Amino acid sequence: MTAGETIKIIARKEIKYLLREKTFFLLLAVFIIMAALSTFIGWSAQHTIRNVYDAATAELAANHQAIPAFPLAHVSSLAIIKNMIIYVVLIGSLVSIILGYFIGINDRISGTIKLIFSRQVSKTELLGGKIFAITYVLSIITLSALAISLISAGIFHVLSFANGLKILGFYALSFLYMLGFALLSLALAMKMKSSAGAILYSLFIWIIITFALPELSSALYPTSLLNPVLPPTDILNSPVLSYIHNFVWPFSISEHFKELSAAVLGVADLPGGQPSLYAYGFNISIIFFWNIFSFLAAFLFFRKIKPAQSDLYE
Amino acid sequence: MNKTLIIAKKEFKDIKRSRIFAYVLLMLFALTIISLFVSELIFRDQVTQYNNSLAILKSMGKLPAAASPQLFPLNLLRGVVGYIEIIGAILGIFLGYISVFKERNTRAIKLLLTRPVKRSSIIYGKILGNFAFVFFAIASVALLILLTLPFIGGAGLTGIDFVKLGIFTVLSSLYILIFFTLSFILSIKQKSIVNALIISFAIWLVFVLIMPQIGDTMDPDNQVPGGFFMSMALSRPQEKKVMAHFNHYETIRGGVEQLSVTKHYERSIFALFGIKKDYNGQALNAILRDQWGNIAVVVLFLLIGVWADIIFFRRSQNLLNS
Secondary structure (H helix, E strand, C coil): CHHHHHHHHHHHHHEEEEECCCCHHHHHHHHHHHHHHHHHHHHHHHHHHHHHHHHHHHHHHCCCCCCCCCCCCCHHHHHCCCCCHHHCCCHHHHHHEHHHHHHHHHHHHHCHHHHHHHCCCHHHHHHHHHHHCCCHHHHHHHHHHHHHHHHHHHHHHCHHHHHHHHHHHHHHHHHHHHHHHHHHHHHHHHCCCCCCHHHHHHHHHHHHHHHHHHHHHHCHHHHHHHHCHHHHCCHHHHHHHHHHHHHHHHHHHHHHHHHHHHHCCCCCHHHHCCCCCCHHHHHHHHHHHHHHHHHHHHHHHHHHHHHHHHHCCC | CHHHHHHHHHHHHHHCCCCHHHHHHHHHHHHHHHHHHHHHHHHHHHHHHHHHHHHHHHHHCCCCCCCCCCHHHHHHHHHHHHHHHHHHHHHHHHHHHHHHHHHHHHHHHHHHCCCCCCCCHHHHHHHHHHHHHHHHHHHHHHHHHHHHHHHCCCCCCCHHHHHHHHHHHHHHHHHHHHHHHHHHHHHHCCCCCHHHHHHHHHHHHHHHHHHHHHHHHHHHHHHHHCCCHHHHCCCCHHHHHHHHHHHHHHHHHHHHHHHCHHHHHHHHHHHCCCCCHHHHHCCCCHHHHHHHHHHHHHHHHHHHHHHHHHHHHHEEEEHHHH
């Protein structure tokens, strides 16, 4: 049997196992439902703010006050989809963690690691099969969310060829972002001595990437992530914050993803003007490095597997 | 000694010995320090910007319209509250999971039930032991705040600030314990205990992150950096008058937020610490009077959780069959 065939068999087995995990589908359902709801929520908020503006101008006119221009006049039509950026950061990455966890841990919990390595299967082939399974499942999840966003964009009359391409670009980026989490979770699921530890350490990394690093690099409070518009923090005015920003910013993967996604969808708030191509190049490089780092972690942890000691007896 | 207390003591000791919980605590401590430090830098930056603007205005012979930024030390805890909301809830989920997992894994529960110990004593002991640990963890965070705030924030705390930190410790412990009861009940009910952990996370995701996010997204004032009403130069009474036309929409938005226990916890603590500016300088009695509804919801969620834990633990066969 060739290595390619072995990898395919392992991937098929992993996917079959995953299909039995109802809890994975529970989290996946949350992601898919939010993908479907996000456009409606975005549309509802935009529609209401227009009406609030009309009511506000009537109030200002009645009091003979100056009437400012509609503050969202310049906003792109795809702004109704921008909630998906937050949902990928919050839910998509967690779904990926659980995906990597299940695919990494199932052999260990069922006690079949020894059995697998008693056959002519190398560590690289096992890893290859698991990564193939993760990539395949994640592609289907991403494509489903893409289809939902395209349909909902069509329903709210914002779907053009250009906008379709922008949504496609955003989901390509989302796939890369989520893949990093799935690979890292796979690595930890193979490494940790308990199943709870594997999930907990993956969550630690998720918390650091999603909440702690943005606070350090851009002075954003943890719950600021939940807001559709980030608070104005002109951090470069403060020398100390600016210094910390320069140091932490390259590692703040979620911010790179959010910045690049907003640019791809054309919904970025750009008070400081349009970022350079270099800035976008840096964003995408970081997301690629994130994947390379996660892949290397999975590769190194797999190399260290001791078949006789890897099974978990929980 | 009372059997409930013996079980509570054992539960507390078990948790203290666990490396996982040591890491969670360390993470909370580290994030608390980081958050205080960043908040202080933001405040200092605001003061610098104000002074620069003041100098420019003075050189033009004008007077500033806005008052100088005033430091309320507890305002610097906004990030810490955010971390308690997120990591605290995760801590609660893991405590509930581990509490059942160790009994099922070591089969100690079967041995325990051969002794003259009632199931009610076991569940009360477990809840008490976990509450003691959570209280210890949050009290440590509060102590860390007390020790570092004068150095980082450069401002002394008053007696009332100590009382507020005490209320924060109790309310945060109750909030975290809600997630303990959720995870505990699922760990009892589910045949595969890891599934219980993942279902708890799905519920946590919906109630702690998604519902508040939907509420924030639907808030018209959140659509513009700095606030929509500020950008329209509307006064507070004018804002209320305008929003009176959108009662139906606001009811739905408020309803989504009301479903999240996290939002109730956040509102009460934000009011207590004056992070919501309207409460700065208000007497503690007035704040508590205004926030009793939010505090009551947190307590109610916990009581429902404890009640459900007791009922299901008494009836559960999964523990014995594991």
